[in-house]
Amino acid sequence: MKNKILLISLILFICFCLVVLFKGLNNSNVYIPETTNKIIKEFKSRSLFSDDEISSEKILVNSDYYILNIWASWCGPCRKEHPKLMELSKNPSVKLIGINYRDNLKNAKNFVKKFGNPYSVIFVDTNGIISIELGAYGVPETIIVNKDKKIIKKFIGYLDDKSFKELNSILK
Amino acid sequence: MKILKLFIIIIILITNFTKGNSNESKDNLVNKISKNIRCLICQGQSIYDSQSDFSISMRLVIKKKLEEGLTEKEIYDFLKDKYGQWITYEPEFNKKTFILWIMPILLFIIGGAILFNRLFVKKY
Amino acid sequence: MLANQIGYYSLILGLISSIIIIPISLKNYPQNNETINRKIISLSFFQFFFVLVSFIGLVFSFINSDFGNETVYNNSHTTKPLFYKISGTWGNHEGSLLLWLLVLTFFIFLFLVKSKSQPKKYRILTLLFQQIIIIGFFIFVLKTSNPFNYLFPTPKEGLGLNPILQDPALAIHPPILYLGFVGSSVVFSSSLAAVVQGYISKSWANHIKIWILISWFFLTIGILLGSIWAYYELGWGGFWFWDPVENVSLMPWLSLTALLHCILVLEKKTILTSWTITLSISTFVLSVSGTFLVRSGILNSVHTFANDPERGLFILFFLFFLIFLALIVFFVFHKNGNHETVKINFLSKETSILINNWFMMYFLSVVLIGTLYPIFLEVLTNEKISVGPPFYNKLILPFLVPFLIFMTFVPYLRWIKSEYNKIKIDIILLFILSFIVSFLLFKQFGFESLMISILIPFTFYLFLITAKDLLSKNKKNFSQKVSHFGFSFLVLSILLNSIFSSEIIINLKEGETFSFQGGAIKFHSLEENNGKNYKSIIGNFEIYDDKNQSIKLMPELRIYNQPSIVTSEADIKTTLFYDKFLVMNSVKNNEYFNVRYQLKSFMIWIWISTLILALGGFLSFTKRLYEK
Known part of the structure; x- marks a missing residue:
């Protein structure tokens, strides 16, 4: 009797493990932390095209939505999503803010000269501290912020057609 | 017993020194x-x-x-x-991870109980 | 091309041999003759032979850089040195599984040849259980990971082997580790067969011990090589990271170590039978679980192979099939009644082995739960957590203290039993000595944490005790003394290493010097160099110590051409007491380099003591061969 209880509970336990591991196999390994609904804290840095130090508090005003886009000239996917950002910049209710991540400033300037500048301002983030404090992984990354400076959505990696649609639907 | 006392004294000595x-x-x-x-x-x-x-x-x-x-x-x-x-x-110790922290120690105690039972209680 | 074809068909022939062996064995099983049908042994040999041919076929494809073979294309390149072309054969998923199969078939053949003195039915059953495992792996290889897939048109050049895998220690690490894992499969099959036959006995223990020793020896060496590789190649000066993939090799080791101790009891008295079987089963189940966790990509680790969900699924079901098989056999056939009616004396060898098992199981449960818990939590609550070194340190270190204390008593158990009240003076002297040494060390350097301060004196004490035993004139249980000495030495080296190691991380430009307390680092110049399949930048560094003596260290940055990956090769100067470890990394958009200089104390002793630990197993193994 004692043995039977042991056997049955063992079998149940093993089946449980099997189911969990089976489900675990289908889980994706991509990890996106819960960061929405957080307020963006003030950050300061110099802008790419002028040497003055600017504060995010002065930039994050007078618009319904702000889009923070973290990019670098050395990053291939950034090049790929650039046309979409150019398109976005035509939207008047959105202010597009660039954060230039760990880049060579000369290359960064050439990049926007060559492909166009969608950003209303570009913060220089030479050592990556601003991006980390925003909770970013790397480049590219796109963060949508509402007028209360609350993060409402985050796209890790480059904006493909699907996420671009999603982004546009949020802005409407 | 003498050894035990020596033990304790030395351990106390050592722990006091590490703090600074x-x-x-x-x-x-x-x-x-x-x-x-x-x-x-x-x-x-x-x-x-x-x-x-x-x-x-x-x-x-x-x-x-x-x-x-x-x-x-x-x-x-x-x-x-x-x-x-x-x-x-x-990992933090919270309601989602307490099993992670407690379970090995619990198993250790259960193992100890079985062992004790085998050595001192059970008669063959 | 030809080698590829031969390899593939030979592999299928290997599977067919399995299908033939099973009915012949079943027919032979109930017959009353004493010996096993000779056909079975020859078939088993042919099976091994076919897999060997298949394996050699793959090796040839690698040597000839036959890119018509998908595996070769994905993992090799014409400019790769010959040595790494060969080791590339098992440096990938498909090839490594073929190696598993090779060892599986070899071991069962060896088992059949070497177990002639054992009962026939038991041998046949072992073979049958083993064939179930072998067939499982055959199907796995052929269905999901065929190493002989064609590519057409034939590509001109391969994709190359990840350069961090191009390392001598890693080249032999997988085969050695597999010898250990697969050895445990023989123990698994044999224990199931013995359960069915009611043959769990002293003579079974005596005969299976040799397989346990083999597995244990290779597993120990395999883990050691992996660790050495991590130290030299990953380039950040650690040797154990509590990475999930390392954990999955440690788990079977812990289980097997417990089994190794347990079988010593069973060899003398027919007790602990259920426990021995449980350990035999769990060791192999843990080995296969390891394969599952590594190959399915369910874990996030430095070492994961490229993964494919279909593979994960197959191993998962195969794993649970094996678990259920073992469970059913155990519950249906195992009778607990055939114990000798012995009460275990409290002060006996049996007690000490049970306590050893108790601790081993604890360490195993920490590692097992730490590795699996995040997977379970994610599935059940969708929350992702990481379990890393701090967790393991917190749960393992405190339990190491009683474990070490207990180990110091083991050799004296019998002695305590007879002369309860007399205490040997030299033991006390050693005890006091170890505390004085620890105290002096402590005064001089100061230890980081409380736990280490407590561990140090006991480790010293255990070290002295085991050393004294090793040197004593009584050569009884010599191999055990060697292993125990190796173990205490290992713990001591690891502790001292963690206490005395220091490091400096700085950014340096060519020509700059950085002075620190007790020395200086001078970055002389950069050189360029060309290797066979890489270009490299070599930094010329000079390290000065406090006596103004200097050594030259030349870390490298290698830019491999295929695949194009940059690796940093540390330069390490090893002496008896410390390693000087220097590695540099380029920093984007900057002309300076990130330089990491580490003084790693007693590094070499960690390797040597692990070797001594393994040597004990080897001695015990050779002694048994000699006795036979």
Whole structure:
């Protein structure tokens, strides 16, 4: 009797493990932390095209939505999503803010000269501290912020057609 | 019994001496913290072990936070707030992880009970 | 091309041999003759032979850089040195599984040849259980990971082997580790067969011990090589990271170590039978679980192979099939009644082995739960956590203290039993000595944590005790003394290493010097160099110590051409007491380099002591061969 209880509970336990591991196999390994609904804290840095130090508090005003886009000239996917950002910049209710991540400033300037500048301002983030404090992984990354400076959505990696649609639907 | 007393005295002596010795330099503290932070864009490496852009920036952030006067624990909390539990190698003790912490010790106790039973109680 | 074809068909022939062996064995099983049908042994040999041919076929494809073979294309390159072309054969998923199969078939053949003195039915049953495992792996290889897939048109050049895998220690690490894992499969099959036959007995223990020793020896060496590789190649000066993939090799080791101790009891008295079987089963189940966790990509680790969900699924079901098989056999056939009616004396060898098992199981449960818990939590609550070194240190270190204390008593158990009240003076002297040494060390350097301060004196004490035993004139249980000495030495080296190691991380430009307390680092110049399949930048560094003596260290940055990956090669100068470890990394958009200089104390002793630990197993093994 004692043995039977042991056997049955063992079998149940093993089946449980099997189911969990089976489900675990289908889980994706991509990890996106819960960061929405957080307020963006003030950050300061110099802008790419002028040497003055600017504060995010002065930039994050007078618009319904702000889009923070973290990019670098050395990053291939950034090049790929650039046309979409150019398109976005035509939207008047959105202010597009660039954060230039760990880049060579000369290359960064050439990049926007060559492909166009969608950003209303570009913060220089030479050592990556601003991006980390925003909770970013790397480049590219796109963060949508509402007028209360609350993060409402985050796209890790480059904006493909699907996420671009999603982004546009949020802005409407 | 004499040995036991000697034991205890020595242990107490040693533990008392260790306490005064926590003057770690800032760099060491950065290293220590970064060993416990996962590089999120790598495959299973810590910030300390990795040379990715993410890790290099993260080390700078840790240094900056220390200079701003945050304690080690406050830095972990700051990062967990930004990136979630996944980022630290030391899981918190909360209602979702208590099994993780307690279960091995529980098993140890159960094992000990079985062993005790086998050695002293059960008669063959 | 030809080698590829031969390899593929030979592999199928290997599977067919399995299908033939099973009915012949079943027919032979109930017959009353004493010996096993000779056909079975020859078939088993042919099976091994076919897999060997298949394996050699793959090796040839690698040597000839036959890119018509998908595996070769994905993992090799013409400019790769010959040595790494060969080791590339098992440096990938498909090839490494073929190696598993090779060892599986070899071991069962060896088992059949070497177990002639054992009962026939038991041998046949072992073979049958083993064939179930072998067939499982055959199907796995052929269905999901065929190493002989064609590519057409034939590519001109391969994709190359990840350069961090191009390392001598890693080249032999997988085969050695597999010898350990697969050895445990023989123990698994044999224990199931013995359960069915009611043959769990002293003579079974005596005969299976040799297989346990083999597995244990290779597993220990395999883990050691992996660790050495991590130290030299990953380039950040650690040797154990509590990475999930390392954990999955440690778990079977812990289980097997417990089994190794347990079988010593069973060899003398028919007790602990259920426990021995449980350990035999769990060791192999843990080995296969390891394969599952590593190959399915369910874990996030430095070492994961490229993964494919279909593979994960197959191993998962195969794993649970094996678990259920073992469970059913155990519950249906195992009778607990055939114990000798002995009460275990409290002060006996049996007690000490049970306590050893108790601790081993604890360490195992920590590692197992730490590795699996995040997977379970994610599935059940969708929350992702990491379990890393701090967790393991917190749960393992405190339990190491009683474990070490207990180990110091083991050799004296019998002695305590007879002369309860007399205490040997030299033991006390050693005890006091170890505390004095620890105290002096402590005064001089100061220890980081409380736990280490407590661990140090006991580790010293255990070290002295085991050393004294090793040197004593009584050569009884010599191999055990060697292993125990190796173990205490290992713990001591690891502790001292963690206490005395120091490091400096700085950014340096060519020509700069950085001075620190007790020395200086001078960055002389950069050199360029060309290797066979890489270009490299070599930094010329000079390290000065406090006596102004200097050594030259030349870390490298290698830029491999295929695949194009940059690796940093540390330069390490090893002496008896410390390693000087220097590694440099380029920093984007900057002319300076990130330089990491580490003084790692007693590094070499960690390797040597692990070797001594393994040597004990080897001695015990050779002694048994000699006795036979």
